[in-house]
Amino acid sequence: MKYLNEVSEVHKVALSMLLFSTCGEDEETLKETTVEQIADGIFHITYALDNPFEAMDFFVVIDRVRDSTGVTSHFHCTVFRSVYGDNGEFDIAIK
Numbered sequence: 001m002k003y004l005n006e007v008s009e010v011h012k013v014a015l016s017m018l019l020f021s022t023c024g025e026d027e028e029t030l031k032e033t034t035v036e037q038i039a040d041g042i043f044h045i046t047y048a049l050d051n052p053f054e055a056m057d058f059f060v061v062i063d064r065v066r067d068s069t070g071v072t073s074h075f076h077c078t079v080f081r082s083v084y085g086d087n088g089e090f091d092i093a094i095k
Helices: 009-022 027-032
Strands: 034-039 042-047 056-066 072-080 088-093
Touching: 009 027, 009 042, 009 056, 009 072, 009 088
Parallel strands: none
Antiparallel strands: 034 042, 042 056, 056 072, 072 088
């Protein structure tokens, strides 16, 4: 992914999991995706804006959810302002 500004390593993992695991994108798409951190834990994701069949353009909030021992157990993602209307919330488990 191409990061337009500094993104923490934890958020880089979460963003990769988001795109690879839930969106089903391949490695090539991941390399060409642009990520801009808008605020802490809030990201604007874009890819292939000139191709309506493959394009991605959405914002996502990623929260780290910790278990009772303080270890990150999963990421909670909230997608909003998606150009394609696929807004929603979901969790990504860390295994």
